[in-house]
């Protein structure tokens with residue numbers, strides 16, 4: 390197990406992420422699904438286009454298809470055919486023009502389309518006052534996709550644009566990875582479920598709902614093993630069930646150093662702990678390992694730590710287990726609207742809003758304050774040992790990118 394770094398004994402974030410990515414390979418089989426049911430799934434094939442898109446040159450405007458050779462100065466041409474979208478055109482008769490509509494195929498013999506606002510319609514004739522340029526308003530065959538091209542690559546998540554691309558080449562079904570099954574367990578004797586009465590020393594279990602929401606947004610299947618008591622036996626039992634019923638395991642709480650923290654020890658008993666303690670705030674005690682061969686990530690119990698570490702570390706790992714290609718989250722550099730005089734050893738993730746193009750942190754950055762994450766637009770990344778003055782550029786990762 391590696392948990393070392395020169396002074397602090399913590400693993401730098403980039404190294405921890407790289408270790409997770411290096412060890413996480415696809416864990417799931419593939420299946421065929423109808424395109425209409427494929428939203429959010431991860432593509433398991435690289436489909437080849439059997440048609441070009443568009444399949445023929447077509448008009449991008451309502452107007453008149455012409456041959457440029459027929460237009461010199463002001464020109465009056467007879468309209469020899471009408472071509473709505475969906476109707477195959479006849480070749481353009483020399484010395485004539487064709488009434489054409491957006492999306493309709495360009496007739497053979499035409500090499501430009503003049504939009505109707507620039508043409509005077511005169512009964513069976515059209516009068517052109519300016520000379521159009523070559524190929525004006527013509528969308529070329531294959532400008533989007535060429536026949537024989539790979540439309541998308543395996544590993545891509547199917548969002549609306551990708552679904553549209555697959556539909557545009559006529560695919561009615563696609564091969565995707567089966568949804569990754571992720572077991573979640575919430576450790577802690579103090580946890581009660583919403584709806585139950587709260588006794589002394591108890592708190593409501595919020596991590597269970599944070600994780601369920603995060604996993605559903607990733608289109609993964611949640612195997613919810615509920616709350617686990619802070620005992621070795623209960624933790625071993627839950628981890629065994631989790632490994633038997635899921636492709637990956639995420640726990641919250643119980644990964645720190647106290648004797649009530651059983652998770653790490655139990656993971657070691659049932660498999661191995663590969664990594665523990667990362668140089669980040671919040672989220673230092675994140676643990677990674679395998680339980681009877683099933684990948685395991687232990688997230689810290691503080692709800693904001695759970696949310697942030699899931700997004701930054703667990704999500705990339707789970708996505709690779711799901712067969713998806715890893716893509717680093719969008720990171721923008723935005724001027725700080727705050728001062729940070731105290732540099733700390735850990736890389737810190739502040740929950741911030743963007744106001745007047747300045748990053749403004751939530752007033753209480755405690756990892757127990759979940760309201761900070763609900764209030765924020767995203768997180769500002771402050772590298773280790775770094776102070777910040779107003780106007781300094783700081784990396785900002787929007788939740789819009791992190792949470793789906």
Ligand SMILES: Nc1nc2c(c(=O)[nH]1)N[C@H]1C(S)=C(S)[C@@H](COP(=O)(O)OP(=O)(O)OC[C@H]3O[C@@H](n4cnc5c(N)ncnc54)[C@H](O)[C@@H]3O)O[C@H]1N2
Nearest residue numbers: 575577594595596597642643644645650673689690691694
């Ligand atoms: N002596 C030390 N103590 C602690 C250290 C340390 O380095 N040395 N690290 C601190 C840090 S940083 C964190 S983060 C926490 C993480 O500890 P655990 O992962 O073991 O989490 P717990 O102790 O079980 O819980 C922490 C906190 O979060 C609340 N919690 C837990 N689960 C839930 C849940 N499902 N829903 C809502 N809230 C939850 C729990 O009640 C605690 O208040 O350790 C520090 N300690």
Ligand code: MOO
Nearest residue numbers: 671672673694756
């Ligand atoms: O690392 Mo803990 O998540 O700061 O509170």
